[in-house]
Amino acid sequence: MNKNNCKVNRTLLLASSGLALVVSSAPVWGQDAATDEASVAQSSGGLDEIVVTARKREENAQETPIAITAMSGDMIENRQIANVAQVASYAPNVNIQPVGNISGSSASLTAFIRGVGQTDFNITVDPGVGIYVDGVYVSRSVGGLLDMADIGSVQILRGPQGTLFGKNTIGGAIIVNSREPSDEFELKLEAATGRFNRADIKGIVNIPVSDTLAMRAVASYETRDGYQLRLVDGDRQGDKDSFAGRVAFKWEPSDVFTATLAGDINIRREATAASTLVENRDSPDLLQIVTTPNGTFAFPSSNFGYNKLGGGAGQCGAPGELAPVDNPNCVSSRWVTGDIDTTWAGGPNQSDFDLWGANLTMEYDLGNVTLKSISAYRNQKSTIEFDFDATPFEVLQLTNNIDLWQASQELQLVGSILDDRVKFTLGGFYLKEKGEDIEPLRFGFANFFSGGKINNDSYAAFLQATFEVTDRLSITPGIRYTDETKRFDPSAQVITRDFTAGVLPDYPDGVFIQFARCITGQDAPQLLPNGFPDPSCVPSATNPGGNHTLPAVEVSAKAKEWTPAVSANYMFSDDVMGYASYSKGFKNGGFSQRIFPGELVTPAFTPEFVESYEIGLKTELFDRRVRLNLAVFQSDYSDIQIVVNEGIAPKVRNGGEGRIKGFEIEGQAAPTDWLRIDYGVGYLDASYRTVDPSAFPVTVDSKFAFVPEWTGTIAANATAFDNESGKLVIRGDWYHQSGTFKDAVNSPQLYQPAYSVFGANASYTIPGDQITITAGVTNLTDERYIQGGYVDRDVGGVALATYSRPREWFLKIGYEY
Incomplete structure (x- = not known):
């Protein structure tokens, strides 16, 4: 048996055992000048050096006192990562799902890092994890589900990044960098097919226009x-x-000046995101009387x-009776299919998204x-339809019409003094954001508009410096x-x-419009002892039509915060570095825009804060064949x-205080020249210490949403042969997540037990290194897990869940000149 056949057998044995670890064989991203060095390191059997920009300057990841998961563009392509949400499968204590709770959008995401994030996608609520594309902050969850085409690198920074990145990086930051124009001609073409009539095509061209300009x-x-x-x-x-x-155009007229001008566009014409009706609950009465620590409320039943x-x-029966389940003209539990891949939803089937942007980096x-x-x-526009009731009837229909733009400017001064013993980053940032989401809602008892307009300004200044106290000890304070x-x-x-108009004689315009007159804009609610609105209420000055659900007045929330950070790192040897750090992050407050039938004032919530304490160890062992990094934090x-x-509807509340403790083990290994392995394990212990009464029904015993106790990932990249016959690479990956709830109130319908997901693919490059054929399977075991959802049994009478995509095969062919 020849040597190559032995490698094939070893590879097949590895794949069949289910061992699948994240790949590390491709040259790692960073400076162009480092490519040759990385190639030498790889050819000698060791792991490549990883260069990151987590501190706004290029440096070795193993010498950076931050917990980072970094991937090159080649690694992203090898792992068949199609969007930013899939990156989470390769990073411990990171949970990103390609859905937005109570949203039909196919372009939104929900991101959590180390237990911190946000489930609401509304434009009045900020995400808890910051996403940056080529240095530009992406301000909204809708539009955050970025496609991974021609990406140079992705970095996931865990923990608050409130000093250098600031804006809504209270949980961490995801940094996506596109490949830059270069001085060599390049042409790549790729086509793919697969299950569900998949048909993808991609083309990339790089042209050196002149000695100083590339496109x-x-x-x-x-x-x-x-x-x-x-x-x-x-x-x-x-x-x-x-x-x-x-x-993108990159202009380098001299050795000291570089300018890159880029423009991008994303157009989606898709159907609504898949959503499954898990439960339907009818009501014999129009009003549901619900008692909470905040009072007793009467909520209308849509069904x-x-x-x-x-x-x-x-x-469908008289008042006081439930609708008959056997009558197809009624809303009832008959419309629960029991099959997550079928739905009786009958509303408009639309999730349109248009985004364009431009950025200039000098x-x-x-x-x-x-x-x-x-x-x-x-600039982005979205039209998102969501058939909330998931029945053939128009009972609960939501339409988001999002139209917003953002403009930002950042200045950075990065340098060193005192013979490089002090390295610093000084900068300023400004973000302007304006837009609207005028949202028509059709409910069984009324039709109304939700949403409104936003106008936001954010200013920031930051300074961070690394002091090289000795050749081995460095201290880095920072402030923003x-x-x-x-x-x-x-x-x-x-x-x-x-729809109640004319039903009750005292309320000719309807009981809910009268509720609006008696509550919205009034000094105090004008209600009768039985909780119904006073028939004599008249419109107030801030409720001119008598039908406003919130006072027709612009409101504002202001925040002025200092977010410091400090770290110390010590090089025990050239291959072992230890560090300790403290960092603080904050996320501004905002407003709840989902209101019915009326509120005295626009409900607001205040900023949230995270203070993180971390110690870590970064090591490279056995002549750089094993990389092992550890982090423990609170x-x-x-x-x-x-x-x-x-x-x-859901509202954002300041729920109280909590504590999150955990650790991460992450690294890579190159046990042989033909095998590369990545691995990661994360543990989180998240709990509430106090809970505000306004957060009912959340209690100190509630579990955090989207926060699994354990996450784990393993992947392998094995080169079966690389010779005159071509090159064959076999890859596999495994991701595990323990059980978690998908909402803060811990709805049992949205509890996802522990699950594992496997993937595998193989790539064959024909001799000449120009044509590569890749075949593979995602979600190999057809694991169907809950990604998000929404439960509203009182008003909506429904529980909905969005499940993961099923098993899918794919076949790709790529050409590179």
Whole structure:
């Protein structure tokens, strides 16, 4: 048996055993000048040096006192990572799902790092994990599900990054860098097919226009059928139909100045994200009387409204009775299919998304100091339909019409003094964001508008310096000052139709419109002893039409915060570094925009804070064949912004205080020249220490949403042969996550038990290194796990869950000139 056959047998044995670890064989990203050095390290059998920019300057990841998961563009392609959410499968204590709770958007995500994040996608609520693309902050969850086309690198920074990154990096930061134009001609073409009629095509070209100017362009189109069948019309949900493109010009007129101008676009014309009706709950009464620590409330039932006042009136039983389950004209539990891949949803099937942006990055080398400017503009529009009731009838229908833009400017001064013994980063940041989400809602008892307009400003200045106390000891203090103002105008929130109009003689316009008159803009609620509105209420000055659900007045939230950080790292040897750090992060408050039938004032929530303490060890062993990094941390979490139900829809509340403790083990190994392995294990112990009464029904015993106790990942990249016959590489990966709830109130319908996901693929490169064929399977064992959802049994009468995509095969062919 020859040597290559032995390698094949060893590889097949490894794959069949289920051992699958993240790949580390491709040259690691970083400076162009480091490519040759990385190639030498790899050819000698060791692991490549990883260069990161976690501190706004390029440095060895093993000498950076931050917990980082970094991947090169080649590693992303090898692992078949299609979007930013899939990156989480390779990083411990990171949970990113390609969904937004109570959203039909196919372009949104929910991100948590070390137990900190945000489940609400509304434009009045900020994400808890910051996403940066080529140095530009992405301000909204909708649009955060980035496609991974022609990516140079991805870095995941765990823990608060409140000093250098600041804006909403209270949980951590995800840094995505595109490949830059270079001085060599490059052409890549790729086509893919697969399950659900998948048809993808991608093209990349890099052209050195002159000695000083280079251009790089990428365009990709991805399409596949949805995996959830709509039984009403035979249509499908959960599809893919996306075009993305980017063009960048890099100009280097001298050795000291570089300018990169880039423009990008993403157009999606997709169906609604797949959502499964888990439970339907009818009500015999219009109003549900619910007692909480904050008082007793009367909430309307949507199912009662449809069955007794709307389309089912006269057919679905009298008041005081439940609708008959055997009547197809009524809303009831008959519409629960029991199959996560089928739905009776009958509303509009649409999730459109349009994004374009431009950014200009300029760098000027002043010797020991480099001045960098990042100027950017992003504009996005989304139309998102969500059939909340998941029945053939119009009972609960939501439409988000998001239209917003952001402009940002960042200046950085990065350099060193005193013979490089002091390295510093000084900078300033400004972000302007304006937009609106005018959201029509059709419920069984009323139709109304939610949403409104936002107008936000964020200013910041930051300074961080690393002092080399000795050749082995360094200390890095840092500080950031942030001044933010968030404005919200809810004037568009009005009730347009009240289905109770004419039902009760005292309320000719409807009981809910009268509720609005008696609450919105009044000094105090004008209600009768039985909880119903006083029939004599008249509109107030801030409720001119008498049908506003919030006062028609712009409100604002301001925050001025200092977020310090300090770390110390000690090089015990050239291959072992230890560090200890403290960091603070904050996320500004905002406003709840989901209100019905009325509120005295616009409900607001205040900023939340995390203070993190961490010690870590970074090692490279056995002549750089094993890399092992350890981190242990504790995070004190205060004024936690959580989403709870209060009436018709979810609202953000400051829930109280918590503590998160945990550790991470992460690393890579190259036991042989033909095998590369990555591994990671994360543990989190997250608990509430105090809970505010306004966060009912959350208690100190509640579990954090989207925070599994254990996460683990293993992946392997094995070169079966690389000779005159070509090159064959076999890859496998495994990801595990322990059980977790998908909402803060711990709805049992949204509890996902522990699960594991496997993937495998093989790539064969034909001799000549120009054509590569890749075949593989994602979600090999067809594990169907809950990614998100929403439960509202009182008003909506439903429990919904979004499940992962099923097992899918794919086949790709790529050409590189």
